[in-house]
Amino acid sequence: MRIGEAAVASGMTTKTLRFYEASGLLPATERATNGYRDYGADTTARLDFIRRSRAAGLTLAQIRDILQIRDVGEAPCMHVRDLLARQLADLDRQIAELLALRATVAEFHDAASEPDPAACDPDRICSYL
Amino acid sequence: MRIGEAAVASGMTTKTLRFYEASGLLPATERATNGYRDYGADTTARLDFIRRSRAAGLTLAQIRDILQIRDVGEAPCMHVRDLLARQLADLDRQIAELLALRATVAEFHDAASEPDPAACDPDRICSYL
DNA sequence: CTTGACCTTCCAGTGTAGGGGAAGGTACAG
């Protein structure tokens, strides 16, 4: 399978596949005599895994760690479980931060929706912020 | 007021102040005869405004736009109101995305918390993702 | 006279996940 076919099969671009190889997510492939990369069928499964992991919000670095564990022959289950737990905690933190920010912005917006020219002080730039 | 004093007064670094000047958030200041920047008292109010705006999640580009409106002598109230409305909508979108992602990750995590060695298929890298 | 705390400019790097495009090799159809 050449890089273009692998790209179509995985819904990624050839640029992305080369980038993943350079980033350590894909092993250096066999090369045909003309120098072209020649991917095996397992590459498609690997790319699908990468896509699923990306969809779960994992970074390429985290995905690379999982793949490396699998590549040395171990089952990455425990590592993945811990990773997902941390990911959940991180998401909860981010959501809480955004909700707090939303409340702050909503207050500002409510104030700005009741225009009060008297409150307008040029020295303060804008009284609604 | 020299840049170090202005930095302490605003809780920012001198690096940040120079960066803000280069980014168009602070006007080019007067210079003392030795070339040092000499800030007026209004700079502190401006930096406070920038800090409040940053706390509301506005980007430097958005803040620069507000400041420019104020600098040409107009009241940026209307612009700020619209900006806050868009900011609210954007936050709602981001929060919704994160909540959806959280649900996905929670599902994965629940599955990973009930280890099932039989489901472990090396070809799939990890069955929990 | 020197030390240290300031200040100046400018260049480069941080992290994330690729994208754009140049310059050149390869394979096959017409």
Add this chain to the structure above:
DNA sequence: CTGTACCTTCCCCTACACTGGAAGGTCAAG
């Protein structure tokens, strides 16, 4: 022989908000 559709490596660019560091000028104290 030429067009075209691939492929290769290489380096630079994007957004965001700074941060680090080099090389050098200024000023007051000891």
